[in-house]
Amino acid sequence: MDSRVREHAEVLVEWSARVEEGDDVVVSVSEGAHELAVAVAEALGERGANVVTLYSSAEASRAYLRAHPGEFEVGEHELALVENADVGLRLGASRNASASVDVDAGTRAAKSKADEPVREAWMDLDYVSTLHPTRALAQQAEMSYEAYQDFVYDAILRDWEALAEEMAGMKEILDDGSEVRLVVGDHTDISMSVEGRTAVNSAASVAYNSSNLPSGEVFTAPYDTEGEVSFDVPMTFRGKQVRDVHLVFEDGEVVDYSAGVNEDVLGDILDTDEGARRLGELGIGMNPGIDRFTDNILFDEKMRDTVHMAVGRAYDANLPEGESGNESAVHVDMITDVSEDSRMEVDGEVVQRNGVFRWEDGFDEAA
Amino acid sequence: MDSRVREHAEVLVEWSARVEEGDDVVVSVSEGAHELAVAVAEALGERGANVVTLYSSAEASRAYLRAHPGEFEVGEHELALVENADVGLRLGASRNASASVDVDAGTRAAKSKADEPVREAWMDLDYVSTLHPTRALAQQAEMSYEAYQDFVYDAILRDWEALAEEMAGMKEILDDGSEVRLVVGDHTDISMSVEGRTAVNSAASVAYNSSNLPSGEVFTAPYDTEGEVSFDVPMTFRGKQVRDVHLVFEDGEVVDYSAGVNEDVLGDILDTDEGARRLGELGIGMNPGIDRFTDNILFDEKMRDTVHMAVGRAYDANLPEGESGNESAVHVDMITDVSEDSRMEVDGEVVQRNGVFRWEDGFDEAA
Structure with missing residues (x-):
């Protein structure tokens, strides 16, 4: 073996x-x-x-x-x-x-x-x-x-303890913040509220409320989403590959959508129920061992230089005790490459630019 | 497929x-x-x-x-x-x-x-x-x-209904009988009581109290075993093949044993507990689709022209309601070829000779 x-x-x-x-x-x-x-x-x-x-x-x-x-x-x-x-x-x-x-x-x-x-x-x-x-x-x-x-x-096979420590900083930023905005190229400019929500430092352990191995992401449950977003990383869903998804949000809901390939699969997902048109998750990939897309959500969404959002069900771990978040029979993650021409702001402050976090060498706040 | x-x-x-x-x-x-x-x-x-x-x-x-x-x-x-x-x-x-x-x-x-x-x-x-x-x-x-x-x-893939009907005859003989005696060549002459016990017509269906597919045997739970018996069909137990087992019974218990190959495995079985030295089963193979030994008990014990006995645990289905039979952590079947030079008697009447049952063509009561 x-x-x-x-x-x-x-x-x-x-x-x-x-x-x-x-x-x-x-x-x-x-x-x-x-x-x-x-x-x-x-x-x-x-x-x-x-x-x-x-x-x-x-x-x-x-x-x-x-x-x-x-x-x-x-x-x-x-x-x-x-x-x-x-x-x-x-x-x-x-x-x-x-x-x-x-x-x-x-x-x-x-x-x-x-x-x-x-x-x-x-x-x-x-x-x-x-x-x-x-x-x-x-x-x-x-x-x-x-x-x-x-x-x-x-x-x-990573040093999970060290990664957990780094991710704790990102969690703190999201926990303290109210509004997250992601801008990528000219296709994505989307804002959402995270006020009152608790981010999960997903360090591949039940001790961190994390249910994936590998993990290496910090995620929360956003709401009141506004704007548009392109997911340029392909994903396979129910055996079919969906590419170049674009979603437009108004008042927290998807009001327009398109996909370059298998758009009908995307439509089926969004039509599952009411909650399938709202975001259930915003996640920031932070696993440095994942350096390429492999068309597998367990890995792709944890990749450094990516941000992902899921339509559908929110996780209880992100919500105040006893409160329920977005409900849906589905939870479908979609991923955006943020390695170039991107910035993520929390309450107007840039936290990550072109994939570099603000606590890292090479981070340039003003671009 | x-x-x-x-x-x-x-x-x-x-x-x-x-x-x-x-x-x-x-x-x-x-x-x-x-x-x-x-x-x-x-x-x-x-x-x-x-x-x-x-x-x-x-x-x-x-x-x-x-x-x-x-x-x-x-x-x-x-x-x-x-x-x-x-x-x-x-x-x-x-x-x-x-x-x-x-x-x-x-x-x-x-x-x-x-x-x-x-x-x-x-x-x-x-x-x-x-x-x-x-x-x-x-x-x-x-x-x-x-x-x-x-x-x-x-x-x-047999006509199980037809086989069940034939086996019902054998079950009746055992249910009505008190003593079964098996004589094979000069190595086996063994007697046991089946008085008060109920034979199972094992027709590969829960409707017949049968838990094996394939099945095709009639079995009961004997006691008060006397005499000696050779099991000339090899069996693999815990990954080791045991051959040419010979057991000698007195007052229902094994008092002497030998095996041609892996005798220590046989010894381990018999030493498991007290019940491992007594018979828990007597079975008569009646599946005509099984025409050779394959070193697999599920098949071997159902083969026509064979009789098997198990040391160890007896099945509840053979016992009067609420009564418990021989108890043991093991149940190990061993098989004798009765195709030649053999007879099985129930209360002194020959039921099977050289593999031929008394209701079949070619049966010779007097040999």
């Missing part, structure tokens, strides 16, 4: 999920994640955790959904499993990014709706989602398999 | 497990069973069942057990999952029969003991165990992969 697979499992179980003796852990294993599953089993065994391992097969799920008559209900046994667990680990590893592209959208939505209580139960766990490199993911990234493995482990 | 995989899934879900709309189903998928898992997902989707899919990886399990400090406890989440389910399906498909042979026997036993409540909960489900052909299983059977696939589907 590649020694990095074992290191990955260690980071996941120790830094990210903070697993302790006697914890009841659910591990969800994708079709291509066998090797990581073995390493994670070892790491969990060492700690004396109790493990249930789920098989998350896109092909089995497709077959099930296509055959199902359509009236979905939540399985009581599934709910009981997750509600009685302490920790949830998802090991993603697609063998074909388009494996379930031919499932009817209505069927998918009905199943997703029925699964709501299970999803909520997962979010109540010490939950971490990670990814094991596969050839299909390398293909999606337009990379060779070996180069892709190097890329993945550069993003995951 | 080989059309027989879909037929297999249909037989499993329809005939064997009798799955109905709204059933909460747990499917346990071994490392090599992906294709069957997809077909089973389709069959369960068609019926509108709710599915949780477990990944049963021998390699992950080995890694977990070898790393674990050794104080096992049952996971509350695992117990909650199984206790809240209606149906349990196990899709076996080993990629290496020796995958966990280097796990310490004490660790294995401790884990097995801790898992007792989970195992009991599985047995309370409408539970069926089946097998998907893999190259490792073909190798264990000393067969080519293609020939092994043919063999497996010949055993599984």
Whole structure:
């Protein structure tokens, strides 16, 4: 076994999920994640955790959904499993990014709706989602398999403590600020309120309210969005690549949209429900190990020199205790490259210009 | 997909497990069973069942057990999952029969003991165990992969209703009888009581108290065993092949034993606990689709022309309501070829001679 697979499992179980003796852990294993599953089993065994391992097969799920008559209900046994667990680990590893592209959208939505209580139960766990490199993911990234493995482990096997410290500064700025404005070239000039919201220092650990490995972003839940924004980084959604998205906001809602490729997919997303036309997230990528786009949101949105926004559901961690933010069945992230000709202002002060943060060498406030 | 995989899934879900709309189903998928898992997902989707899919990886399990400090406890989440389910399906498909042979026997036993409540909960489900052909299983059977696939589907894709009818005759004989005696060559002459016990017509369906697909055996829970018996069919246990087992019984217990190969493995089994020295099962193989030994108990014990006995735990289905039979942490089946120079008597009447049952052409009562 590649020694990095074992290191990955260690980071996941120790830094990210903070697993302790006697914890009841659910591990969800994708079709291509066998090797990581073995390493994670070892790491969990060492700690004396109790493990249930789920098989998350896109092909089995497709077959099930296509055959199902359509009236979905939540399985009581599934709910009981997750509600009685302490920790949830998802090991993603697609063998074909388009494996379930031919499932009817209505069927998918009905199943997703029925699964709501299970999803909520997962979010109540010490939950971490990670990814094991596969050839299909390398293909999606337009990379060779070996180069892709190097890329993945550069993003995951980091000094998370040091990055958490750097990101704490960005979190402070957002927590103290009221209005964020992003200007990029002549296509993006968008403003939003973050007043009263709490940013998450997403340092790839449940101890930081972070559910992704890799992570390396600071995100909050904005509202009252005004202006327009272009997302020039392609993203694959439901097996289809959407490119060059442009959104226009008025009074916090998308009032106009376009996409260069697969505009209908974008339209479907925005038409999901009312909340799908409002922002649920503003995130700032800060992981220096991610130096290229790989058409995978788990990595792309954490890349340095990028800012992303999601339409749809807001995360509770960004909201005052007991308050609910934007609600939606979807949460779809879209990314803007800010490495050139850009500035991000918080309450009129420039915080990042052309990808350089104000606490870094080379930052030029006045441009 | 080989059309027989879909037929297999249909037989499993329809005939064997009798799955109905709204059933909460747990499917346990071994490392090599992906294709069957997809077909089973389709069959369960068609019926509108709710599915949780477990990944049963021998390699992950080995890694977990070898790393674990050794104080096992049952996971509350695992117990909650199984206790809240209606149906349990196990899709076996080993990629290496020796995958966990280097796990310490004490660790294995401790884990097995801790898992007792989970195992009991599985047995309370409408539970069926089946097998998907893999190259490792073909190798264990000393067969080519293609020939092994043919063999497996010949055993599984049968007219189960017709076989159930034939086996009902054998069940009646055992239910009405008091003493069973088996004589084979000069190495086996063994007698046991079956008085008060109920035989199971194991027709590969929960409707027949049968938990195996393929099945095709009639079995009961004997006691007061006397005499000696040779098991000339090799069996692989914990990754090691045991051959030419000979057991001597007095007052229902093994008082002497030997094996031609790996005798220490046999000794370990018999030393597990007190019940491991008594018989928990007597079974008569009646599946005409199984025409050779493949070193896999699920198939070997169902082969026509064989009789098997298990040391260890007896099944509740064989016992009067509320009564408990032989108890043990193990249940290990061993098989005798009765195709030649053999007779089985029930209360002195010959029921099977040289593999031919008394209701069949060619049966010769007097030999």
